[in-house]
Amino acid sequence: METLVAEKIQTTGQKTHQNRPIRRVTVLGAGIMGSRIACHFANIGVDVLLLDMVPKDLNDAEKAKGLTLDNKNVRNRIVNDLFQAAIKASPAPLYNTSFANRIVLGNFEDNMKDIATADWVIEVVVERLDIKKLIYEQVEKYRKPGTLITSNTSGIPIHLMSEGRSEDFQKHFCGTHFFNPPRYLRLLEVIPGPKTNPEVIDFVMQYGDRYLGKTTVLCKDTPAFIANRVGVYAMMSVIKATEEFGLTIEEVDKLTGDISGKPKSGTFRLSDVVGLDTTVNVANGLYNNLPNDESKETFKLPAIVQKLSENKWLGDKTGQGFYKKIKNAAGQSEILSLDLKTLEYRPQQKARLSVFELTKGVDDLKKRLQILINAKGKEGDFMRATTYDLFSYVTHRIPEISDELYRIDQAICAGFGWQIGPFETWDALGVQTTVTKMEAAGKKPAAWVYEMLANGHDTFYKVEGGIRKYYDLQAKGYKAVPGTEEFILLDTLRGNKVVWENKGATLFDIGDGVLNLEAHTKMNTLGPEVIEGINKAISIAEKDFRGLVIANEGENFSAGANLGMLFMFAVEQEYDEVDLMIRQFQNTMMRVRYSAIPVVVAPAGLTLGGGCEMTLHADRVQAAAESYIGLVEVGVGLIPGGGGCKEMALRLSDAYEAGDIELNSLQNAFMNVAMAKVSTSAYEAFDMKYLRRGDKVTLNRSRLIADAKESVLELADAGYTQAKQRKDIKVQGRTGIALFKAGIAAMRYGKYISEHDQKIAEKLAYVMCGGDLSYPQVVTEQYLLDLEREAFLSLCGERKTLERIQSLLNGGKPLRN
Structure with missing residues (x-):
């Protein structure tokens, strides 16, 4: 093959x-x-x-x-x-x-x-x-x-x-x-x-x-190459600073987690997942094989790491490390934390440092980094000590492990899951300002940094003419980051390529007559600003462009619709407002499908609820391989209301025409939605019918928008013509509803689902089967959308649904009431 x-x-x-x-x-x-x-x-x-x-x-x-x-x-x-x-x-x-x-x-x-x-x-x-x-x-x-x-x-x-x-x-x-x-x-x-x-x-x-x-x-053939050389150094530096500044492992994991652009696990939890033995082996190897490394003592194992290693407390693989999972007296799983002073396990403590209040609600990572580095107290001392130590270290590794600084950032981001690398972080904090503070802390960078600043270059990266460039030591100036020529990076287009924008979305001209709509709300939820952006983007594209890509460079494509606004209207029983919201959302999804230009949706990461519905309505999907797609509305007591139920019924109707077994396929699709199943990859999404033949998969996330643009051009070049709404969707009516009701009742009888779960599932079955029809027959898309909207509205009036939405909005787990 x-x-x-x-x-x-x-x-x-x-x-x-x-x-x-x-x-x-x-x-x-x-x-x-x-x-x-x-x-x-x-x-x-x-x-x-x-x-x-x-x-x-x-x-x-x-x-x-x-x-x-x-x-x-x-x-x-x-x-x-x-x-x-x-x-x-x-x-x-x-x-x-x-x-x-x-x-x-x-x-x-x-x-x-x-x-x-x-x-x-x-x-x-x-x-x-x-x-x-x-x-x-x-x-x-x-x-x-x-x-x-x-x-x-x-x-x-x-x-x-x-x-x-x-x-x-x-x-x-x-x-x-x-x-x-x-x-x-x-x-x-x-x-x-x-x-x-x-x-x-x-x-x-x-x-x-x-x-x-x-x-x-x-990479050069140097000990541990690039990522482990820098990443393990950063880990060892953090572990030593934890003891020096008297912080707990929970506090440090919060400081070194997603709040500072690192994996959510933080340093100590990451060590448990990877295995402390792996960290120890790399650190020992580096300590013993780097005679000329000015900071090699950082690789010398701290006493706490040495002790855990001797005890074989290596993390998840041995059942305990910096954390330990146990069964408590009630038989429930509980995670204990290691007290670094007593070496005994204790119940986990919530990290409550004052800086966490200051960063709450600050979505911009670079702004959060400024707050963290300037924080007062032990948390600020810790952040400055570890950050300046790492900055100094990476400057001295050039040209030893890499001739170019961008390779260090690429390696640490791709290998350790950082959102931005050391040099990008330094740019965010201000290079000259930070150098002054590093000198005061006794962590001077290498001489080339001073030379760079003296020559009037005050950042490690810059964007010129839509091209991302890095400072090159040999050239003593900026060069384009190699390998990115074929990528479309939205951050490089924020200057003169913005066609339209509002608070929640930005429309870019990405060349060759193609636009890209980027959402940038929290978790890229589809609130009013994004809905406005989709409609505006299609209108502009229909007038002056060849097609539209809907994609962003965030970790997740979209976590779904804006539940906060829906909850507010539903609690106040403003059902006309709720009805208007659903109609606008449905109409927008249908406009994605039935516009005069090709629309390609390019999901990556979480693509849930409304994000999935937008994907379902694209002319073509160009999905990142790591796309987790699903209609998950039942988790908050609702059913898909933006055309998701309609679209699944439509796709099953088309499958029947291809000779599929009708009720079996219908049951599989129903269970996917009723159980809020999410695909574990783009490939699994094909089996779940969230993706169709003709949709494509991109392995390298960095190439996603460029590939989506090529899909738009391919559709346009093939002579794209605006499609007509469907009036030939075969549904099962009472035959399908009876089948599902029997299964739902059995699950309720066996106490696998609650009474409210039963109510939601029956409404879902009613919509997906086309309502109370005496025999299988053909219906229109609008007919199904109306059924979907009515069922969604009725569930918004249920107290238990509102309790589920409120629980999720308050940061809790999905409520099963």
Whole structure:
């Protein structure tokens, strides 16, 4: 199979300039990383051979069956067990469970010869040079000349691994360091060996970007490369500062979480998830192998880390680390926190530092960073100490680990999940101002920073002519960030490419006659400003442009409609206002579908409720692979009211025409909505009928808007004509309603759902089946929209629905009343 995925799912991607198709990959080593790397190649449609060791002894189950060590199942037991553990893991390594069929399992002794058919061999065995070299000897016996051979090592020097190998092996060998979990963390560090053919590096960099969806960062062959070198330094610096300033682990996890543009888990929780042993191994390796690093003492393990390591309190994998999950006296799960002073676990304490009140409601990350760095008290001291320490450190790593500063930012963002990197953060705080404060704190940056400022360059990045540029040390000026030429980055267009904007949305001209509408409300909810923006964007596009993309660069496409306004009207029993809101939303979604120009919606991340409904009504969807799409309104006591029920009924009607089994498909779609199921990827969304044949998937999120623009142009070039509303939707009427009511009653009888759940589900069934019709027949879209709106309105008058909405608005979990 080619690198493009299966027939029904079209994945965007262009061939790299070299004629090197990757049809089959062999992964050597089926541990946590190897099995998941194999899964990610399967995700993109590649056939994978996954190999591991042959067992030396029979286990009890095999002995009981009378098996011998020669039995094939015994010989593949290790790889089978590791692979089964991987595909059952959470988060899931596969976009769709069916993709597991693309992976064939084997062992090093029986199947090493099969690598002769591989286009790429990836070694992911234990981090020991002697073992890797033994594996490479076997590889050389069977690999065909020209086959790529790469190592996923996280720390062993690349030049040591290729020593003694043939010339062809060394020319085609390099490091490809994926981050765990490979499906979700976007970083792929590519590390050339001393004899690696430059064309091989160029190919791997492009392939990782276009096909694997990665941020590919070219690294030097230095200890821990870039991301771990900087990321682990930052972690160790934070852990030491925690003790120095007398903060709790909850306070530090809040300070180093999403409030400061880092993963929500924060430092200590992240350590538990990754495994403290991993951090310890990298830190020890760096401490022992960096004689010329001026800050190497930071890598020396703090006493608390040393103690946890000795106790084998390594985090989630051992059941306890900085946090510990237990069952309390009531049998409920409870998470305890480690007291760093007593080394005893105690109930979690809510982090209540005063700075958290100051940042509450501040959505702009750069403004929050200003508040954090200027905070008073121990939290401000902590933020300044760790931030200035990191700034100083990264300046001294150039040119040691990278000649260009942007690579450090890319690596730390893609590998550790930071929203902006150290140099971008520094820009947000003001470079010159921060340098002065760093000097006062004894954390002077490297000399090149002073030279940059002296030459009148006061930022590390700038935008010129719509192009993002970085300060280049060698050129002593700014250069375009390489690799982004084909991306469309909205932040670079905020100058002279804004066509229209209001508080909640901005309309950009992204070139070639295409507009892009960006929502920027909280969680990109679809309030009045965004609804206005959609209608305005379509009106402008119909007059002067070829088409429209609806997309943003936020973490999530949209969490749905604005529940706050709906709740306010419903509580006041202003049902005419609620009715008007629903009509406006429905009309806007229908305008997305029935405009005179092609409209492509490009979701990524959470695409829920109204965000899903907008996706359903697009002429085409260009979805990021990591799109989590679903109609979740029942969770707040409602049903989809923006055309979601209508659209599912329409799609099922079309499926009937294609020969699908009517009631089975209807039941599956009903359960998806009634249970508020959300796809775990764009690929699963096809199975749930949230995406259709013709919709496309983009692996690299950075390419999403550019790919969506190409979809608009493709539709326009094909002679796009405005469609007419449908009047041929087949619905089941009472036949379907009776089926669903029986199932709903059984669930209520078994106490799986509440009485209010039953009421919501019955209204959903009524709408999706087309209402009280005596037999299956054909209806119009508007008929279904009216049913949908009436049911939605009636639920807005239910006290229990209002209680559910209020619970969610107050930051609580969905209420099951």
